[in-house]
Amino acid sequence: MLFSRIGQHPADKIALRSQTGQITYRDLIRRIDDHAKDLSDVDVLGIALDNGIDWVLWDLAALKSETFCVPIPPFFTKAQIDHAAATAGITHMITPDGMVRTGLAKSATIPAKTAKITFTSGTTGTPKGVCLPATAMLNVASSIYQMLGDEFAGTHFSALPLAVLLENVAGVYAGLLAGCTVHLTSLRNFEAQYENLHGLLKGADATSIILVPELLRALMMQVMQYGPLTKLDFIAVGGARIDPALIAKARQIGLPVYEGYGLSECASVLSLNVPGKDKPGTTGTLLPHVSAEIVDDEIVIRNPGFLGYVGDPPAANAALSERLATGDLGRISDDGFVSVTGRRKNVLITSNGRNISPEWPEAALLAQPAIYQAIVFGDGQAHLEALIVPSRADADINAAIQAANASLPDYAQIKHFTLCAPFTAQNGCLTGNGRPKRDVIVKRYISSQNTSELAMNFYDRLVAQTADARAALYHVPQLVDGLSGNISRSTYVAYLTEAYHHVKHTVPFLMAMGSRLPDDKRWLHKAVIEYLEEEEGHEEWILNDIEAAGGDREAARNATPNLETQVMVAYNYDYIARKNPVGFLGMVFMLESTSTQIASQGADAVMSGLDLPKSAFSYLFSHGSLDIEHMKFFEKTVNQITDPNDQAAIIEVANNTFRLFANLFAAIPHEGQRKNVA
Structure with missing residues (x-):
């Protein structure tokens, strides 16, 4: 059919388009056939690529040649990748370096007619392999095309990882059935928090996109900052319950948002709101090929097209292929609209006997711009509580919760809240689709802890509220290339020269801070003295490195530093003298957290890339190891600081010095991957 x-x-x-090329519909089949020829001796194909044209070509080639295909999500850990490879028996893996034999044999437990095995981490850390036939995926794609029609066949923009079934099937397959141009871009181009989403959508003249709620909220903030996206005419949102108030706000600023619902076991989408058949607060009507019923308040799918899980007994898989209990609580109205009210296993029962799906108050909380993430708990308690991640440092969480509570009955209102660090896939608190892993979050923040321990300590808040500035630093080209070893010797020497001219001020900074601490902050003198003892003479290490790298140590010592370096140094002296000396700990945090993250890695990469001796990297190697211990001491120290003004000063200086340090790096002369000798 496809x-x-x-x-x-x-x-x-144009069928497929990226920043590096494009393929017309005329050439697409030929390119798919060319790739399919390379799969003649492949039993199970894994795809471990970034979003791009190659990903789609290999996926379609596997589909056409009837080769088992296993997409590898980019957010999987090595352990999860190894588990997926071993469970499915991936025999060949497509990587950025080409096709690689794994040495594994195809799993004997893959059900017949399987076309794709999509591994989903669900709410646990061990991925489950969902086996789907081609018919199930193409039925979803065809139904979406049937519901939307030809008028929406413009430019579909792939923002989610292609290894996520929702983008793979509902985005790419449905788009190609409709005759769309599918626009593909590297996931790296979005930046860590999808800061570039608005600009990329505008540059691509995108007309449709699929988002999870977290990305929708990010896009809404960007639209309010940068202006409307007038070409967009369809935004599908799924993955978690959405408050209708959030959809209303999105539409008010020109974003045509439509909520849907689906499961990996059903090849992604089961129901969808579309223009002309839309009821906010529901997940839309069932796709034409879907048959469902409500049994004991649970959504049950008849003949879902699901073949079972790889590794499970055939009898168990056969039963699931006939009738799938989704685990989702919901209802279907007389006019066919589906409402999903929560997960059966997540239901909270308060001490007053009220049954509450936490997704309901969470949706009300997440409709508030001040709240970035929220998890509601309170099983067996008289009232509900919430873990809250603010969307910005100055967010008024009390006001946001009051606004959310106004839309909820008393028994579902949030009576207490605790600020906490962001939930991410990297820290194990989210699945790849952005769903919270409640068992992990409860264990980390709630279980076996006293209420006083629940609160985010100041160090965690400092980390959370400097995340954006830190991410911006880590994306400066000079730093990115340095971590890959793709810089010239002259660039490395230039970096060391600038490092010398700010590191030589570390001891004077600390002395200035210590001399200006008021009497009630004199307990910090012990920390200042310890830092002084550790930091003394580090600038001489840098000069030694310059000499070992072939540079002129005296020329570096006597050089005039770049303006960006001078500004960073001057800013810290001014802040210590004029505003609050405790704020300098923000500079300490910036330098030491950066060292623990990148110093040793960068030293290894540059040393290898430039064939320099280890003696040219004493400063970086020493800080990569020393600052790990320093950070433990720093964390203990700042968690003793309780004055809100001091805490605010530290966060302010940390954010500003991340920005200034990024400017320092960006000003260093850089010749990309040229490795010429200075």
């Missing part, structure tokens, strides 16, 4: 449909589209229309 491949014959591709051949019917205008031959000159």
Whole structure:
């Protein structure tokens, strides 16, 4: 169905487009066939690539050649990747370096007719392999095309990882059936928090996109900052319950948002709101090929097209292929609209006997711009509580919770809240689709802890509220290339020269801070003295490194530092003298957290890339190890600081010095991957 449909589209229309190339519908089938020829001796194909045209070509080639395909999500850990490879028996893996034999044998437990095995981490750390036939995926894609029609066949922008079934099937397959241009971009281009989403959508003239609620909230903030995206005419949002108030706000600023619902076991989408058939607060009507019923308040899918889980007994898989209990609580209205009210296993029962799906108050909380993430708990308690991640440092969380509570009955209102660090896939608190892993979060923040221990300590808040500035630093080209070893010797020497001219001020900074501490802060003198003892003479290490790298140590010592370096130094002296000396701990945090993250890695990469001796990296190697211990001491120290003004000063200086340090790096002359000798 898909491949014959591709051949019917205008031959000159662009089918796939990226920043590095494009493919017309005329050439698409030929390119798919070329890739399929390379799969003749492949039993199970893993795809471990970034979003791009190659990802789609290999996926479609596997589909056409009937080769088992296993997409590898980019957010999987090495252990999860190894588990997926071993469970499915991936025999060949597509990597950025080409096709690699794994040495594994195809799993004997893959059900017949399987086309794709999509591994989803769900709410546990061990991925489960969902086995899907081609018919199930193409039924979803065809139904979406049928519901939307030809008028929405513009430019579909892939923002989610292609290894996520929702983007793979509902985005790419449905888009190609409809005759869209599918725009693909590297996930790196979005930045860590999808800061570039608005600009990329505007540059691509995107007309449709699929988002999870977290990305929708990010896009809404960007639209309010940068202006409307007038070409967008369809935004599908799924992955978690959405408060209708959030959808209303999105539409008020010109974002045509439509909520949907689905499961990996059903090849992604089960129901969807669309223009002309839309009821905010529901997940839309069932796709034409889907048959569902409500049994004991749970959504049950009949003949879902699901073949079972790889590794499970055939009898168990056969039962699931006929009738799938989703675990989702919900209802279907007389006019066919589906409402999902929560997960059966998540239901909270308060001490007053009220049954509450936490997704309900969470949706009300997440409709508030001040709240970035929220988890509601309170099983067996008289009232509900919430873990809250603010969207910005100055967010008024009390006001946000009051606004959310106004839309909830008393028994579902949030009576207490605790600020905490962000939930991410990297720290194990979110699945790849952005769903919270409640068992992990409860264990980390709630279980076996006293109420006083629940609160985010100041160090955690400092980390959370400097995340954006830290991410911006880590994306400066000079630093990115340095961590890959792709810098010249002259660039490395130039970096060391600038490092010398700010590191030589570390001891004077600390002395200035210590001399200006008021009497009630004199307990910090012990920490200042310890830092002084540790930091004395480090600038001489840098000069030694310059000499070992072939540079002129005296020329570096006597050089005039770049303006950006001078500004960073002057800013810290001014802040210590004029505002609050305790704020300098923000500079300490910036330098030491950066060292623990990148110093040793950068030293190894540059040393290898430039064939320099280890003696040219004493400063970086020493700080990579020393600052790990320093950070433990720093964390203990700042968690004893309780004055809100001092805490605010530290956060302010940390954010500003991350920015200033990024400017320092950006000003260093850099010749990319040229490795010429200075």
